[in-house]
Amino acid sequence: MxxxxxxxxxxxxxxxxxxxxxxxxxxxxxxxxxxxxxxxxxxxxAPLIPSAIFCTLVNSPRMLGVEDKREAREMLGSPKFFLKLPQLVIGPGDVILAPQSGVRPEVEIGVIVSKPLKMASREEARNAILGYTVFNDVTAPGEMKEDMYYAYRRDPMDGKVKKMAVRGSHFRNKNRDTFAPMGPWIVTADELGDITGLTMRSIYGDVVVQEGKSDELIYGVEDLLVEVSKVLTVPRLSLISTGTIGYRGAEEASEYKFQALEANLVVEVEKIGKLENPVKVDRHHQS
The missing domain is CATH 2.30.30.370 (FAH)
Structure with missing residues (x-):
């Protein structure tokens, strides 16, 4: 359904x-x-405004700069998350407002849970899945520099305390108005079954910039739900995104950037749906 x-x-x-x-x-x-x-x-x-949005970070090998999933899992250690605010959600056809530094798409599968989860088992996590939607974790990579800072930290390479650049949080690059498109619907879990083997793709200005399979994901849906529920109570009707796949031709995928481009941005996941949003650039305000 x-x-x-x-x-x-x-x-x-x-x-x-x-x-x-x-x-x-x-x-x-x-x-x-x-x-x-x-x-x-x-x-x-948008099919709903989630109670909370838990986004999964670097959950595919290419986003870590490697090809082998086992190596990527060892590098990552455990699923990593950040938050987006529910007020950022927009639906099909709604405008994404980009800063002058531009945006990039991140095609992801959004998992909607039907009940609260706390210290969930894999079976409890699986039984809590209401369904799946297409989620675009829109990112403004050029804004990340505004959250960087310098601090004295111990260098893990030589053990000495020194002045170092710290990357900072995912705030200005992730939490901006309109940066959480989702839809066009929720495909219920009983209709879709599992999400293995699904083609995932993003297209920006008629150019395919991402294309791969959901099999690339290092941690699966149940892994993600279990891990988040270890930290806090996952509210009913929350969205947990799976993380994205890598980019075509990117030397360093996590920093893949586009110029500010006013064009349609499309993300699609096989058997779930296609989500299309026009991008407009805010040329009146500095980022």
Whole structure:
């Protein structure tokens, strides 16, 4: 089942897809109201505003600069996360507002959980999955420098305390208005099954910049849910993103940059959907 949220005749609504129609429901996944509407008569919105957004960092070998998954797992040690604010969520067709330094797409699978998770087992994590959506972890790599700073730290190479550059947090490059597109719907877990072997792709200005398979992910969905639930209680209807795949022709994938480009940005995941958003550059304000 594909769960959707939409605007129709100036009102918001929810439902599920049946052919080219939407069967309306009382809330996402709720009881049917008895009404239907053609999908081309509505504006699809983000399927929900998550309670929280947990993004997975560098979860594919190419994002670590290697090819072998076993080596990448040893380098990573455990899943790494950062947060995005739910207020950043936009839906299909909504505008991504880019800083003048530009943006890059990060095609990811968003996992929606149907119940709170705390110290979850793998079975509990698996049973808590409501479904999957396409998530674009939009990033502004050029803004990362604003969160860098210098501090005296002990150099792990020689054990001496010295003045060093510290990369800082993922704030200005990740948490900007419109930087969490998701949709166009949620494919329920019972329909999709697992997410292995799915083609993932991003296209920016008609150029394919990412293309690979979900098999590239170092840690799977259950691994991620279990790990986050060790740290805190994962709220009901949270989104946990899986992390992205590498970039085509990138010498150092984590710093892959684009110039500020006003064009359509498309991310798609096989069997889940395609999410398209136009990019506009904010030329009136400095980053």
């Amino acid at each position: 594909k769960l959707v949220s939409f605007i129709w005749r100036g009102e918001t609504g929810t439902g599920y897809l049946k052919g080219d129609s939407i069967v309306m429901t009382q809330g996402l996944g709720g009881r049917e109201t008895g009404e239907e509407v053609k999908i081309d008569q509505v504006k699809l919105t």
